[in-house]
Amino acid sequence: MTVSAADIETAARDAALAVLAAAPYALAGAARAAIAEADRQMAALATAPEVAEAVAGAACRAGCGWCCHQVVGITAAEEDLVAEAVRALPGDARRRVRTRQNAAEARLRTLPVERWQAARVPCPLLDDGRCAIHPDRPLPCRAVLSADEAACRAWHAGEDGARIPLVAAQRRAYSAAQAGLAQALAATGIPPGPVSLTEALSLALPG
Numbered sequence: 180m181t182v183s184a185a186d187i188e189t190a191a192r193d194a195a196l197a198v199l200a201a202a203p204y205a206l207a208g209a210a211r212a213a214i215a216e217a218d219r220q221m222a223a224l225a226t227a228p229e230v231a232e233a234v235a236g237a238a239c240r241a242g243c244g245w246c247c248h249q250v251v252g253i254t255a256a257e258e259d260l261v262a263e264a265v266r267a268l269p270g271d272a273r274r275r276v277r278t279r280q281n282a283a284e285a286r287l288r289t290l291p292v293e294r295w296q297a298a299r300v301p302c303p304l305l306d307d308g309r310c311a312i313h314p315d316r317p318l319p320c321r322a323v324l325s326a327d328e329a330a331c332r333a334w335h336a337g338e339d340g341a342r343i344p345l346v347a348a349q350r351r352a353y354s355a356a357q358a359g360l361a362q363a364l365a366a367t368g369i370p371p372g373p374v375s376l377t378e379a380l381s382l383a384l385p386g
């Protein structure tokens with residue numbers, strides 16, 4: 180099945196707009212709607228045998244967090260989604276996120292913005308190799324589905340030319356959905372972002 184990135188963007192935008200029309204401050208709900216739309220679109224894309232094969236052969240598994248060592252750009256709606264999920268964590272898990280957030284922020288503060296990605300700073304939500312808010316992770320995290328864990332490890336180690344070998348359909352679906360979500364926010368007068376996930380966490384967990 181052929182679904183273009185523009186189609187996905189429009190579908191995610193409309194899904195988010197429908198939520199915001201009913202409840203203008205339901206930003207986390209708008210993010211959930213865009214994610215659900217991306218899931219639907221990805222399921223449609225995966226009816227193509229080559230996409231189904233790529234998804235089935237993906238290397239991603241629980242406990243593998245090589246790709247979670249980068250700065251993730253999120254929209255204002257995903258910021259609310261993440262904040263809700265983090266605030267719902269048990270107290271000790273929340274404290275661990277806060278400690279890692281402080282460490283990540285301190286590290287990033289020493290670097291010019293253009294060197295943030297290469298620094299491989301772990302996401303503060305990476306808890307013993309697992310995402311602490313996996314069901315509510317933002318769209319850029321969902322866009323990452325790797326074909327080869329060894330390549331991810333090489334990317335993490337900073338080896339020359341190494342990159343995370345993404346499943347193209349997955350990246351297209353969730354990246355386009357984030358673009359659609361940003362459009363919906365902008366259309367309703369909400370500055371869409373992006374903000375970095377690490378910065379967003381400092382607002383979600385003040386003090």
Ligand code: SF4
Nearest residue numbers: 247302304305310320
């Ligand atoms: S939010 Fe979760 S999935 Fe995304 S980078 Fe952080 S730990 Fe990884």
